[in-house]
Structures are given as structure tokens and as C-alpha cells.
Amino acid sequence: MAQDRTGDVYDFSAIEARWRDFWSERGFFQTDTSAREGTYYYLNMFPYPSGYLHVGHGRNYIIGDLITRVKIMRGLHVLNPMGWDAFGLPAENAAIENETHPWTFTQKNIETAKEQFRIWGVQFDWDREIATCLPDYYKWTQWLFVQLYKAGLAYKKKATVNFCPTCDTVLANEQVVGGLCERCDTPPEPRDLEQWFFKITDYAQRLLDDLNTLEKWPDNVVKMQENWIGRSEGAEVVFTAETGDPITVYTTRPDTLWGATFMVLAPEHPLVDVLATPEQEDAIAQYRDRAARASEIDRLSTDREKTGVFTGGYALNPVNGEKVPVWIADYVMMTYGTGAIMAVPAHDERDFEFAIKFGLPIIPVIDRTDDVAKAFIPASAIGDGLALALDQSEASYRRSDAGLLVLATRSNLDAVISAIGENLSSNGYAMVAGARFAFIFPDATIDLNSTASDREILSRCSLLSGADFSAKTAMELLQDIAPFADVLFHADYGVMVNSGDFTGTPGDRAKADVIAWLESKGIGKGTINFRLHDWLISRQRYWGAPIPMIYCETCGQVPVPEDQLPVLLPETEFIGKMGLGDIPGFQDTTCPTCGGPARRDTDTMDTFVDSSWYFLRFINPQDAAQAFSKDDVNHWLPIDQYVGGVEHAILHLLYARFITKALHDMGHVDFIEPFARLFTQGMVCHAAYKCPEHGWLYPTDVSAGDTECPKCGKPLETSSFKMSKSKRNVVDPKDIVEAYGADTERLYTMFMGPPDRDIDWTDEGIRGAFRFLNRVWRLIVENVDRLAPVGEAAAPSSLDEAGATVWRRVHRTIKKVTEDIEERFSFNTAVAAIMELFNELSTYAAMGNPDPALLREAVDALILILSPFTPFVCEELWQRTGHAVSILEQAWPSFVEAALEEDTVEVPVQVNGKLRARITVSAADAADPAALEAAALANARIQEVLAEVELVKAIPIPGKMVSLVVK
């Protein structure tokens, strides 16, 4: 640990102090946004100023600083700004606790974070700092609202919303996670409120389509957005209730319409009251009541047995005139589609489960796509000649105590059925399922192809079975036969059966054909549905941007004129949870249109509105006349590289894409996507220890390897979690910087693993990084006097073999590190390559007569490519090795193409896939298949191996290897 470090180490404290403010004082990170050529916009997702930053947060900003430094050395105009997503509940709660203003809390946290960035050496253009909670920012958030309102993209409606009683505000659909408030895990309550929405659903298709243009986004984020948007193609079909009321359902499978044997409405569906018969009213009321509270009780439980209640009403299936019962069930959601479904239990798993549970008929209407068919003859129904007859039908069968199971196929099924039919005992029956569903009686075979046949089958079986017969449907009888389990249900597209005139329609056409027919008949239409809902942005809390709307009795709903923005947050005392409506006088205003008395909207906007456009503000953050300069943002955006946590894969990124498209359509920007390239970095985890009695323990209280609680001796639960205060597993950068310096933290953070993956922080790991920096320091400082003057480069032709090897290594490393950083985002392998270069250089420097010019070239390159990782020590070494300018004024090193080619190549030789020798050949020979083969065959070891076998074939792969096949 920190305080235990001993021995001679470089003086990182003094060095870091020396350079800490140097770069910002010299203005290296200030950006001229009027630049039009060679611009590069890097952006980290701006943080909520929460009051502390741990080493996991560091990962994010260190990546950004690293890339920014490389791009600056490349001579680009780099914009890497920072701001604060500063509205939101924690500041308000802290204000209530301390009876201060949220800004007091926020401001303090911002100062803490800025100091932490300074310690890390993470640089920003602080002249462009923004905070979403300041009037000169939220003025433009309100402006954005007004633009959306004018474009018809912001509207107010009364809606059933998720209200979190703990946070005392409504939640967006996206903020309810697993049925709970994402912030406080309270189950939200449904409430009917007048709320503002942004019409993101208007953009659903474009948000989906344009994902295809985001080639440099991680696939998983693209997929998550696709799923969230949730496009599905189907049809709306109108059923007619007995009362005459139309019931419109949405289905993705109109080709299964003939199998719709009942309907299900969401419990809240308005037609329920119309359809309910008096005797069902009590049951319906009870069920609705339970469903309304279901979020609390059922949503967390894993068993999801279907529940529901019959309304007592019936409707007519428009395609076949069948009278189907109408049920209500909570597996149908009012918020998706039309809140009503046709149930096709034969081809929808949920409907199947529901039908079996409530005894509703199940009629197959889509043929299986395979040939599998099974028949079962109960033991009591087996006639004398059955086995013989089945042998002739070429079907295989097995006998058990219960009866005889025949495994048939489509082609021999008819033969099997007649064989069974002719050999049944007089009071028995047999069943067929799979490619055909039928019941075989001694006098007839009845197919399960309609509700009428379902009833007939059932009455015959009941008659044959006697008193204890209780099945309500034919499918229930089939379900009792265990070997039938895999052939009773399927949801595939297949040939339509039992579907009137459509019977025989192949599966690949069925859906389109039926939709066309429905449309021609006027009983339905093709429809596209999205899971995406409009974005609920009203919040009943103080600490957010006030919604700039005014309500006038004469003029109605009027937006605050743009020249009267911002609507300022009123100053107030914080003594408890409140919204703007609780502040006396806030509401009172005059109508901007007629001048009469009016009142303000008392809600504030969701903080995701603030962050849905902030990246535009950074280009001209102080512009008092406009939200952003169209000309400037068109040049600087889309953002070249956006980096943040994957937890924002849906909400923030989707909202920002939507707002960008809306601004585009209103003519404010020319681009349609805000983020050209996205990278989502993984979390940093750390061991956390939990005692069943004492709860979470600090790692410092648990000695390494301990599995028992030091307080009570009970066994500890040890596992790795994302760093969080509550789990007491946070690593404070202060401790790390004090013990090893910021450079070491930066290096270790980049080296510990692939940056997109979650990774464990270990105290052992960081010492490796520290050791490496000390070795670098020592090597360079001890060899300063042996370096050729600045500017001299090695002459490759005059180098000895060891020197030539180092020279090639220098250039290979420059190439690899450059590509790893700029193209692959693979910082861990870049560090590994630098370490390899160092190891080789170190060995070379220790030899008798190192070439001074080569040492100069190698040391300079080493410092330069290491500098984005560890800027402090590199800036120091750069100066100590005789350079007058800062590293940031130095060009990123380029590599010499010729250095990438080796004079000789070592090529492995395989015999029957096994490595048998390595041969060293000239580069020219390695490139020539014939020469390569000859060299391999000439090798003594290979000749030895070949002496006892016969060579069948030689496969020389130029530059790579030689593969020999023998027998």
C-alpha cells in the first residue's frame, strides 16, 4: 500500500507539481473554433458533479486526455471541452439536508472535480466550461423547448404516468427499470397527470434507419437502440363486439387470424366496461384493482403464471365469423399496439399457456415446417391387429404401459391413421399431433380444425371415457400425452391450414397476402408499431430548467417569447421537497399575447433535455445571442470521438440523436447524427467485502487472503463490484497519486486491460506501472550524457547488428503505438509495445558501445510515444534530454517504412501440423515460395524427420511458414 513504498524512486511529486499548470498556462488546450481545416472534436460525456471522483471515473478522462494530446501533437485543432450536467435530484436533496441552495452544493463539487482533473494532468479548454444549471445555459434549453413546441414536437396531454413517491416526481418510460424507479428502486405508482411530451415517436423510423450509418459505433449499443425502438410489422384488424362496438387489435401474425379463438384486452382498456356482463362485473373490478397494484407484487416475482378474467362478452372474428369470448389479462399492455389482442393459442406461446389454463379452444392454423407427426394409442384402445398393421405402414413405434406411441412422418401418416383406425378396440380412441392434429375413433377420424370439431371431439371422448372426464378442449387431452410435448405448439411461419380460402398459402407469402386481403375487405390494414414511446419531460421538482409555457384564460397555452427567456428559477429556501408550484408568486405572470393575467407552467424539464444538446453549446459557449452558431457547429460536428459509459447506450444517446434530427429538420443544423464515432469504456471494479453481520467492510480492514470478518469471525462474502461508496470499495485517486504519482495511475489505468471491458483494480498491478516508470527514468537520466545532440538521427547503414535491431524496433513500435491509439483504441497493447521497446533499448544501452545517434533517436521516440500516457514525467525527461520546447509543440513521431522490413526472417517449418524446426532465411528467400521450400528441405533437422517417411506435399507460405505433409 501507499505508505509502505520505500527505496530510491524518481521524485514524482516535485515533477508533477512543476508541470501541473504548465500546459494550461501555455494554452495548449485552448481551441480556436473559427478554425475550418484540420479540426478534431473529442468529447467525454459530461459528468454530474457528484462530489467525488474515483479511479474508475479517471479511466474515462484519461482516455480523453491521451487522445487529445496525440491529436495536438499531430497538429490538429483539437476541441476537448468539459462541462457539468448539473441539474437533478442529488443537489436538491443535499440542499434540503443542509438548508442551502443546490447551487452551493453543486459549485463545491465542481471545484473538487476540477482540482482532481488538475492533479491527474487531464486538461480541458476551461474557457468553454458550461453548467446546465446556470441561466445562460438553461435559457437555451428553454429556447430548444420553444422551438420543439413551435414545430409541433412538444405537446401536453393527460396521461397515466409513472410517479415515484420517493422522488416526488414522474419518471420517463426509460427511467423505470425492472418495474422500479432507476434512482431509488421504489415501485412507481400510476397517476393521471397533464404532462409535456416530446414527440420522439415521429422520428422512430429515422432513429432506426440511421443506426446503419453509425459504422463506428459499438455493435451492442446499436443493437440496444434497435431493441428499444422495437419496430414490428403487422396489421390492425377490427373485430366486432356483440354490442356492435369495434375492437381493434394489433397483430404481427395476421396469417394466423383463423386460429383466433378468443380475445384479450388490457385491464385498463376502455371497452371493458362496455363488454362486461353484470355477473362478471365484480370479478373484473377485483382483477383490475389487482392489476393496478401489480407493479409492486408481481413484477418482481419470476413465476409469471397467466391470470385473467372473462368479461362475459363476445366478439365476432371478421375472417370466419366465429364468436370468440373476450377476456382481460395483465399480459396485454394498454401502452403497446391497441391494448387489445386476438389470441391465437396454437401459434403464440403466451396465448397457448392462457388457453390451457382457462380451457379455451386451441386450433392449429399454420402447418409445421417439419414432417414430424406422432400418434398415441392408449393401452386400453389397442386392438389385436394393430402391431401388424403398423409394421406394414413402415412407421416406427414404441410400446409402454400407458400405450403405443407411433413416430410417423407426413408421407406415411395417412397409412398410420388408417392402420390405427382399423385396429382400435370398440370403445377406444387414438390421437395424432404434429403434421396433422386428429382424433381417431373406430368409425371416424376427426381433425382438430375448427372450434366445432373441437367440441365434437370432446363430446365423443367424454362419452367414451366416462364419469371422471374433465377436459375442456381437445388440446388439453393431447397435452396429457407426455411425448407430444414438442409437437403441440409452434410459432413459425408455415403453410396456412384450416383458414378458409387461404388454406394452402405458403408461409413466405401468407402475411402479405392476408394483409392485402384485409385491406381490400376494409376489415384491417397493414401497420407498423414501435415500442418507443413519446418522451415524457415534465418533472415536478425545483432543480431543473423551468418549462417556458404560460397558460392564459383567453389565449390558452402560450410559449414564453424568446426575447423574454430565460424563465429564471426563483430564489428560495430549501426546507423540503418541492416543485415550482410550491413557491409563492412563481406562477403569477401576464399573458405575452393579450397582457391579461396568466400563470406559468410549474414543472421543470427532465435533465436529459439539458444533455441532449450540450455538445452544440461548447462551440460558442459564451454566445449571448444564440444557442449556437450554425456555421460553427456545421464545421465542428458530428463529434469525431464521443466517449462515455455504456449505461447511456439508450437514454442519453437516443435523446441526443432525436434532438439533433429535430434541429436539422427545423433548419438549425446541417448534420443528422451528432456522434460519428462512439466508444463506451468499461467500469473499474474493486474487491468488496461483506460480513453478514457488519455489512460492507473497507478493504483496508481486511488483510489479504482473509475470508473471515476481523470483527466477528463470520465468513466474508468477497466479490468484485463497480466502485461505489455504499460498498466501501472505492479507490481514491488521492492515495494513489500520493504514493506513486498521477503518471503511474494514468499508466496503470491504460495498461490494466482493454478499455471497453470491465476490469478489476488491484494494488499489485499499480506497482508494476510504477516500477516501469522508475526504470524509464533511471535509464534516460543515467544516459543523458551519451545521447547525440538533439536532432541527430541514426544512420541505419552504419549500425551494428544490435543497433539495427533496436532501430527497427523503434520504428515498429512507433507504428504499432500510433495504430493502437488512433485506430484500435487498444491502449493496453500500446503500453505493452512501449515496454518491449524499453526492454530492448535498456539491454542495448547496457552494452559496451551504443551508438549515440541511435540512443538519441530511440530515447526521443520513447519519450514522445509515452507522453500521452504519462505527460508529467515525459515533459520532465524531454527537458532533461535537451529539448527547448514542450512535447506538445513537438510533432508525433513518424516511422521509417524501411525499418519495418527485416533482413532475415525466421520461418517455422511444420510437418503434419507439428512444429519441427525454425529456419532463418533472407527476406528475399522468405518471399519466394520455391526458395523457401528448398531452404526448409535443406534443414538438417527436417531431413532427419523426413528420412523415415515419404514427403507427399510441401506448402510454402511466403513470409510466414512452410508446411510439409508426409505419410
Place this chain on the structure above:
RNA sequence: GCGAGGGUGGCGGAAUUGGCAGACGCGCUAGCCUUAGGAGCUAGUGCCUUCGGGCGUGCGGGUUCGAAUCCCGCCCUUCGCACCA
């Protein structure tokens, strides 16, 4: 259940296009230096071995001269969505 990742030494990981598996680091072992070592330096470190070699990238098959990498079927695991009709 659906979707997307991942599974390689004692550990974190590397292998970029199908071509020498285990780069780099941690840890460990031995030695040197040292009053001392949780400092530094040197050497070693996938497993087995009769020292010839054999085995080895979650498991089982396959394609190929050649597979961690491609194909088929499983298992485990992380994340996201989750009764979306």
C-alpha cells in the same frame, strides 16, 4: 425467453487477414547486492515427460496442409430487453 459480448497459465491479459499460442505486466522460484528488503539487478516460470517427445485456448464434432480464430451442436458466464401480441 429474446438480443449482444465473454470463456486462453496461479492472476490481468496478447495473438490486427486461418499461419510459431501465452506478447506485456502481476505473482512465484533461485541467485546477486544489501545491516535489512515489500527496493534494485540477473536467470527461470503453460502442463506432463522415460528428456525422444507428448498434451494444451470451456465441452463434443467438423472443414483445412494448418484452427484460440471458420462451421455445427452443447455448457458456463456478463450485460441489455423482458408477457411488446
